[in-house]
Amino acid sequence: MKLKTLALGTALAALATGALADIKVGMITTLSGGGAGLGIDVRDGFLLALEMSGAEGIEVVVEDDQQKPDVAVQLADKMVQSEKVDVLTGIIWSNLAMAVVPSVTAQGKFYLSPNAGPSQLAGRGCHPNYFNVSWQNDAFNEAAGAWASENGVEKVFLLAPNYPAGKDMIAGFKRFFDGEITNEAYTQLGATDYAAEIAQIKASDADLVYYFLPGGMGISFMKQYAGSGAEKPVMGPAFSFDQGILGAIGEAALGVKNTAHWSKDLDVPGNAEFVAAFTEKYDRLPSLYAAQGFDTGLLLASAAEKADVSDTDGFRAALKAADFQSVRGAFAFGANQHPIQTIYMREVVKEGDVVTNRIIGTAATEHTDAYGGDCKM
Amino acid sequence: MSLILVAEQVLNGLQFGIMLFLMAAGLTLIFGVMGLINLAHGSLYMIGAFCAAAVSAATGSFLLGLVAALAGAAAAGALIELVVIRRLYARDHLDQVLATFALILIFSEGTRWLFGSFPLYLDVPAALSGPVTLPGGIQYPLYRLSLILAGLIVAAGLFWLIARTRIGIQIRAGENDREMIAALGVDIDRLYTFVFALGAALAGLAGALVGAIQSVQVGMGEPVLILAFVVIVIGGIGSIRGALVGALLVGLTDTLGGIFLPELFKLFMAPAAATQTGASLASMAIYILMALVLIWRPTGLYGARA
CATH class of the missing domain: 3.40.50.2300 (Response regulator)
Structure with a gap:
């Protein structure tokens, strides 16, 4: 009886908020070694965006790839197979992205790149589930x-x-x-x-x-x-x-x-607020990596509001619309899902x-x- | 390719080699005397650099920073010898490698916890900044020249310590027969702690000196550690003279290989392909050197005959 009430309560609560199903995000980024500053900025920017956008039901699992391709591949396998994430993000280095992205997108997961845009993934190796929010390397x-x-x-x-x-x-x-x-x-x-x-x-x-x-x-x-x-x-x-x-x-x-594509003095809506909130929360000035992490977070939150992640086509369309206020100003995805900026x-x-x-x-x-x-x- | 460029590259190779010697000397002493493989030597290099950066930022004096690097690294060395390393002498090398690898992780994350993940600022002192003009019209950074000089002075001091002092005799005796010198009444525990702290101080000094022209960051010691191992294998494990010769060989091979191999390949290949092939081969050059030395002399240049 008790169990039934509980189940009913949960169902009602879900109905009340009208929330879409939860999204689980796997973030693989560099948090140790010489490149750690980059990964930490991306992570902090991303988490700040989720917090400021007020998005609910997004769970983030963060792991350190140590800037090593083999570690990144292991982490990606773990996140796809045992953590069952829906979306992956976070990779800083192009050689790691090349090792991870093709395999996770082939397994039907979304990948949002907050940094690293190797030419291979922009051209012949592009994929409907791969979105580059930062830039193509060139x-x-x-x-x-x-x-x-x-x-x-x-x-x-x-x-x-x-x-x-x-x-x-x-x-x-x-x-x-x-x-x-x-x-x-x-x-x-x-x-x-x-x-x-x-x-x-x-x-x-x-x-x-x-x-x-x-x-x-x-x-x-x-x-x-x-x-x-x-x-x-x-x-x-x-x-x-x-x-x-x-x-x-x-x-x-x-x-x-x-x-x-960004600077802290760039005069576009939302940028000054981002710089102030980041400086306030982390006690340092944001770098462009932090801005990219922030935009990636905003993009994810905007898509999560529109579509359920289990509806792959709908979620993809919601991502592609890029309906968020980037701290870089005007932002849109090109045909290969890389930024026009x-x-x-x-x-x-x-x-x-x-x-x-x-x-x-x-x-x-x-x-x-x-x-x-x-x-x- | 002018003669000036070649001379400058030779100086660069020497400077790199001398700094490697400071790392390798401690590593080879510790292995020679205690028979211990110390993977955490790179962490001591990092500790030296961080101590120097923190103290010179607080006091504004690079010299005080260097003193702090020596003292901080020596203290860290003595501490880990007393707390951890001492328990490992009787164990086999695998246990030593595991325990000292754990120390790397502890020191790296501890430093990150204390100082954060972003590189620290440490600059060359104003008196040594800028270039000087050497005979022949070579413009060379004064600081790098000072590094060569400082390294040579430390090397000379180390040779004097080993060859001419009582403690040096004990160290050499300890390398040959540790039971015997214990039986002769030498306090072997104290000797070990001293040697470990000495090796640590040299690594810390190298870290601080090099930190001023590179970036002071967590994990800066590990790439140097690998090269230092190559140096002591080439020089012969346990030999200070071997470490010096090995360090200079590695420094020169690495620097000159990086410049001249691509040029060499350009003589008979397209420039783009030559740059690629040359650069790849150059990064292998020191390991090829190590392999050749080991084929010729399996115990290294100055190693004890097995």
Whole structure:
């Protein structure tokens, strides 16, 4: 009798809220090691979005992939098979995304990428259940390449780590840069000493050094570069100069230009509130990774309001509509479910005691990636 | 490819090698004297860097930061020797590896808990920043030059300590026959703690010196630890001289390989493919070097004959 009442009560409660079935989200991200700052920002931004949107019935399981592809694959298997999640998200690194995304989307799960957009998954390897909320890897670099050409840069030295994202970023820069490439150097992923590359930079006749070195790699490079006597200006996608990195580089980065889809001073509805809420809750300035995590959370919450996750087609359509107020301003998905968005040029400045970024112009409007044509969905 | 570039790369290789020596010296001493494989040596490197960053941020003095790195790493070393390592001497290597691996996790997560996950700021002192012009017109960062010098001074001090002092005699005796020197009345427990703290202090110093030009972050020690193991295997386990020669060989091979192998392949391949192949082969170069040395001398360059 008691049991019956309880069951009835629960059923009534469910009816009363009119809620759709609960969604279980598996977040696999990097929470330890040199890349931990990126994963922690994505996680914190994502959870903040769920909290601020007031979405109910979304349960999040967070696991640390240690920036290792094999660990990420194990975690994905665990989340799909024993945790029975409906949606996966969180991966920071392209090599990990390549190891996890194709298999989970093939198993009918949704994957929302809050960072990492390898070209393979934007083109031939696209999938109806894969949504990239951040960018295709080439995006910031295409905008930077175009900007460099327009601003009279003739010879460029390119530097990136030797992994899928590094190659995409360099390819993206070259696609829209019509000057000469003097060198193209690839370093080991996670390298900490760039003395050898810096010596090559000094010996080359480039007018600009363009590099993609996210996380700790960027910190090491910029500090060593500043002390080496090399005087060529540097530029890069925002990953080389995001908020987490600038604190550790300090003033050596002042004046450096970088491209991004977001900045904390971007004047669009909701951004100032996001920056204030993030700073209040976590006691640090949000990075662009935090903004991407936040947008991913908002996207999920917006879809959860419209459709039941067990109705795969309906939920997919709800995701695709991207009916949320992105902290980047206008946001829409292209045919291959990668973002169409504006990319800005930012400059590193000092505000009081804090070294941070400020927008100085627009590098590309309604930018979309170059791989959509290969995507047959 | 100019001569200046080559000279600069040789200096870079030397600087890298000297810093590896500071790591490898402690590792090889600890293995030689106590027969212990200490995977947590990389954590001591990290502790040194964090102590230096925290203290120089608080006091504004890089020198005080270095002192703190030495003291902090030595204290951490002595502490783990007394609490954990001491129980492992009689166990086999697998137990030692497991226990010291656990220490890595404890130190990493402990540091994350104390300092957070974001890299700390530690910069080169103003007096040593910027480049200097060396004979031949080579512009080289003054700080890296100072690292080479500091490393050589420490190496000389270490050789003097081992060869000329009473404690050095005890260390060498301990490597040969630990029961015998215990029987001769040397306090073996104290000697072990001292050697461990010394090795830890060297690792901490390396961490602090290198931390100023790299990023001070959790997990920074593990990649260096792997290279330090390669160094002591090449040099011969237990030999300080082997560690020095091995460290310089590894430093030079790694740096010069990364530059010249892609150039070499460009002579007979398309530039893009040459960069790819050269870069891949360069990252294998030190392991190929290790394999060749082991084929030629199975116990390493200066290792005791098995």
